[in-house]
Every structure is written in C-alpha cells, then in structure tokens.
Amino acid sequence: MSTSYVKTQHITFSEEKDALTLKCGSRLLPFTVAYETYGQLNADKSNAVLILHAFTGDAHAAGLHEGESKPGWWDDMIGPGKAFDTNKYFMISSNVLGSCKGTTGPGSIDPKTGKPYGLSFPVITIHDMVAVQKRLLDHLGIKKLLSVAGGSMGGMQAVAWAVLYPQMLHSAIVIAACHRHTAQQIAFHEVGRQAIAADPDWQNGDYYGKSIAKRGLAVARMVGHITYMSWTSMEQKFGRKLVGKEALGYDFSKDFEVEGYLQYRGQSFVDRFDANSYLYLTKAMDYFDITEGTKKLSDAFAQVKADLLVISFTSDWLYPSAQSKEMVRALKANDVEVSYVELKSDYGHDAFLVECTEQSRVVMNYLSKVFVERVGS
Amino acid sequence: MIRLDYEIIANLIAPDSRVLDLGCGDGALLALLKQKKHCHATGIEINDQEVMNALGRGVSVAQGDIDSDLDVYSDGRFDYVVLNESLQQVLNIEKVLKEALRVGKKVIVGIPNFCNFGGRMQIFFHGRVPVTKSLPYKWYNTPNLRFLSIKDFEQFCSDKNICIEKRRYMALGKEVFLLPNLLADSAILVLSQKH
Numbered sequence: 001m002s003t004s005y006v007k008t009q010h011i012t013f014s015e016e017k018d019a020l021t022l023k024c025g026s027r028l029l030p031f032t033v034a035y036e037t038y039g040q041l042n043a044d045k046s047n048a049v050l051i052l053h054a055f056t057g058d059a060h061a062a063g064l065h066e067g068e069s070k071p072g073w074w075d076d077m078i079g080p081g082k083a084f085d086t087n088k089y090f091m092i093s094s095n096v097l098g099s100c101k102g103t104t105g106p107g108s109i110d111p112k113t114g115k116p117y118g119l120s121f122p123v124i125t126i127h128d129m130v131a132v133q134k135r136l137l138d139h140l141g142i143k144k145l146l147s148v149a150g151g152s153m154g155g156m157q158a159v160a161w162a163v164l165y166p167q168m169l170h171s172a173i174v175i176a177a178c179h180r181h182t183a184q185q186i187a188f189h190e191v192g193r194q195a196i197a198a199d200p201d202w203q204n205g206d207y208y209g210k211s212i213a214k215r216g217l218a219v220a221r222m223v224g225h226i227t228y229m230s231w232t233s234m235e236q237k238f239g240r241k242l243v244g245k246e247a248l249g250y251d252f253s254k255d256f257e258v259e260g261y262l263q264y265r266g267q268s269f270v271d272r273f274d275a276n277s278y279l280y281l282t283k284a285m286d287y288f289d290i291t292e293g294t295k296k297l298s299d300a301f302a303q304v305k306a307d308l309l310v311i312s313f314t315s316d317w318l319y320p321s322a323q324s325k326e327m328v329r330a331l332k333a334n335d336v337e338v339s340y341v342e343l344k345s346d347y348g349h350d351a352f353l354v355e356c357t358e359q360s361r362v363v364m365n366y367l368s369k370v371f372v373e374r375v376g377s
Numbered sequence: 378m379i380r381l382d383y384e385i386i387a388n389l390i391a392p393d394s395r396v397l398d399l400g401c402g403d404g405a406l407l408a409l410l411k412q413k414k415h416c417h418a419t420g421i422e423i424n425d426q427e428v429m430n431a432l433g434r435g436v437s438v439a440q441g442d443i444d445s446d447l448d449v450y451s452d453g454r455f456d457y458v459v460l461n462e463s464l465q466q467v468l469n470i471e472k473v474l475k476e477a478l479r480v481g482k483k484v485i486v487g488i489p490n491f492c493n494f495g496g497r498m499q500i501f502f503h504g505r506v507p508v509t510k511s512l513p514y515k516w517y518n519t520p521n522l523r524f525l526s527i528k529d530f531e532q533f534c535s536d537k538n539i540c541i542e543k544r545r546y547m548a549l550g551k552e553v554f555l556l557p558n559l560l561a562d563s564a565i566l567v568l569s570q571k572h
Contacts (some may be wrong), residue, residue, distance in 0.1 A: 009442065177449055305439070328439055333449045339430045340439040369435040 003047035006063035008034050008102055008123060015200050020131055026122035030111065033136050034059045034102025035094035037084035038078060044292055046375045047082060048142045050133060051093040052150030052157040055281055056273055076356040079092035083360040089146065089367070097132045098124040100274035107208060107274045119205035124280060126288045130160045146375060147367060149173035151352035152319065153281070156288050159327070163290055166305040170374040173363060175311045178353045179297060180289035180321040185318065188227050189282035190221030196275045204274050213275040218266030221277055225265050230315035231349030234258065296329035307337040307374070309366045313351040314344050339366060381552070382461060382487055383409055385545050385565050389485060390414055393530035394456035396469050397481065399443040400463025404431025411436060421446055429537065444468050447476040454480050461487035465523040468498040471537070484568040492526035493548070512547065527558045534568065
C-alpha cells in the first residue's frame, strides 16, 4: 500500500494526426489507452518514467484501487521511498495495445461494424505498442523521459523504445527480457495458441457475448506458468506433495499439488483475460526481433543514445541471462553506457515480479545516477 | 582517507579520460575517477554483490568476465584500462593483457609483490608460504591464480614487448622508492604496447 487510491484513466485518440500505421501495414484509428500515473511531474518535466508491463499485466502497476485489497502488479517497486520513488519521479503506466485491460484490443468494439473486432483486429507488434505509448506521452506533454522500465514483454518494449525513439529517453531499464524471440520462446507460445484454437468455444475468435474459450485459455496459461517458474522453485513449492488425498489415486483425478496449482491458475486466469488478446500479444512477442533488417545486433543498437541497465536472473530459463549478455555486448560495441547485473534467484522468470529486494536496490541506485548525470540533481 | 593505490592511479590518469576498470570490485576507484578527474569511467566485475555495490556508488558497471569480455571493444577505445589487484586472478594473463593493450592506449596494472622482504623471511625462516598484508590469503582460500614478484612482471613485459612507462611502489600504505622488489608489497605500473 504505497499510495492513496489510484484510478485508471482513459484517453481516446480519434483525430487523423493520431492515426497509427501499424507494422503489418494496417491503419488504426480511433484507439483508446488506459493509463495510471503516480507522483508529480516536476516543473521542467524531467522526472517522468514510463513503466512497461509484461504479457498479462495492465496499467495498474502500483497503489490500490478504491474498494480493492490487492495492490498493483509492481507495487513492491513503485511508491514513496521505493525503487521508483514517487516522491522523486513521475511514474506513468499504460496498458499495451492488443490487451484487454482498457486499451484497444481484439475485444474492443470496431467502430465500423459496431461489434467486437475479434480476429479482424490487425496483428500488432511490440513496435506498435511503443508507438501508442509515444502518443500517450505526447498527450501528457512529455518530450523526454528520464527512463522507461519493464520486465519480460515490458523489457522488450524498453529495448524497442531505446531503438525507435533514441532522442526521447535518458535511460532504459530492461529486465528479464530479450532483443528477439527465439525458437523455444516461440514454441511455448504456439502451444498456448493451439490450445485456444482447439477449444470449440473459441469459434475462430468470434465468441464475444456467446461463449468463453475457457478450456483452451486455461491450458495456454498452465503452459505459460510452467515457463515462468524454475526447476528449483517448483521442487520447493510442490515437490511431489499430494493434493486432497492421502495416497496416490490410481485414476486421472488430481493427485499432485502442482496439478491443482496449475489448474487453479488456468481457471482463475480465464476470468481476467481474453483469449484473443492472448493470441495477439503472444504473436507480438514472437514477431519481436530488434535486429530485423540489420546484419547484426550491434547494428540495430547503432542509434541508441540512452544509458541502459540490463538485469537478468540466474534461474530464468525462459529469458536466459545469455540473451541479456548478448544485448550488453552489442550495446558496449556501440559505446552505449550500460550496466548489467545477473541477480541470484530461484524464482525463474517470475523473479522480476517477486524477488524485489536486490532488484529494488539496483534500480533505485541506477535511477539516481541517471537523474544526477542527465538531468542534474 | 583514499586508499594509496587509488590515489596513485588517479594521479596517473589525465582528467576527462575514458577509463575501463577491469575487476572494479565495489567501484570505489571508478567513483573517485568520476568525481575527481571527471573521467568517463566504466567497469567490469564478476561478483554480483560487488556489481550492486558499485552501482550504489553511481558508476556504470557490467557484470562479466574479463577473461572473455574485452573483444567487443574497438582498438584504442579507452585512454586507460586499469587492472588493479585483478591480473593475478585472471586465467589467461597474456590474452587479457594483450586485449587490454589493444582497447586501451595505456594500461595501468597494480600487482602484489610476492617476493618482498616479509615474504622471503616467511619462506626462509618458517618454511611457510607467505601470508602478508598485501597477500592476506592462505594457500587454500586464495583467489589468486598467480604468484609473482615485481621482477617477474618486469621480465614478462620485456619478453612480450610491452613498454613500462611509469613505476610506483608501495609498502604498508606508503610509497617506496628504493629496492622495490625487496621492500615493496605492491607495484603500480603504466604499460603501453611497443610499436
């Protein structure tokens, strides 16, 4: 509980000048962006930090919504005296394009038909998410960010920010992320997408108001959850513990706690996430490759002006440290100021959300450094 | 109180230089160079806790291994590459020093002297491997892979065509000017590649 009640705000861009030409070639207008802010923008607008959420996250990064007991998804990191100190910095957090948490996505109403887009929603990319965030910053009158920061898909957006809008940020914090999705990362996403497509309730994405692709989406989430944990964290959390029984059942009901956990996570996920958004966002990540159109990664980073902080976690096998190190090497080759640390954790990919003590210390010190160096105390 | 070796190194480095500190530990030297000499200084450190300490001092540090991480830098990228108390922990000394001399116009090396008076006494009279102030570890827990004297290092430089431009010696926290291989517990040498 770091701030008094916060509220999600919405801004709709509908003027011609705001129209988005997406990477796939389609044009998108109008579109709405859900966002929250924490802290105060200073007089010269130099203390703004953009928070970039991961796959199934939302704009609600910190503080409490009125009437709710669960704080935002990065409340450990954002608030007064925390790593992203809201006494010092003005934090902006927005929901990504293609999601189902207030920003326009496949579940939104297509103004042309008056019905939800479904699969007629254009395929979006990480670059497109960043372009939407840029519109939001223009709307807020922020010309240069002190930093952008995010983990996982949020880290990919941070990388894209540093490459696409080099003049617009002093620094970027890239946590548990990568510069391109690799075969293994794409493979797990494809299993999830196939699970959704195999669910008859999905109806080719045209299910709004008719059915919910509960089973497919739950299976997709179960696979995802396995990739977010580590061998050690699963051993420690579940081991071979049984659930609701004293001995093995010798049938196909739940035996092990890990089965119960995954089923619970899958089932509770369908209440808060849209199957089509799952398809669009996984596709956006799979398409992410910052080296596209260049010969090597260091060429892709040639225009980067920001100071970078890269963080990875020892037990994260989904976005392994090797990928972070590759980015660090390419940034160094371009003479970009970069700091990197591989934090020790057993939590796997989830570490950036749950293992916040050391991460906080690193981010707090780094942001102070950037603020002093680039903005002046 | 600034550590004498840091003070000597800082005095050897021209203001506004570009500096790479290999094995920068907690970043104290980097912070000093940044504050006092306005250097554009960055470091590589293998230990995650030390990386975090260095970040706490407001300097740029990348966790990494100096045995393998120098190849990304272009020739002469840095005015100085510093290897203070870290060279003796490196696996492939020749390769790292060669790389340091490639990416840095000058290399500043700080080495402990294993064969100073105290060390010689311990070997000669006690028959024990020396444990001294500059080499405080026991044989079983030392992080040092190499044990060398100032003379050994000078011979190495001569063999490898490396020029020693400046030499500074220390013993018990003071500068030493006489008989360094006998009296000094450590040395700081400024190296460059002979052309």
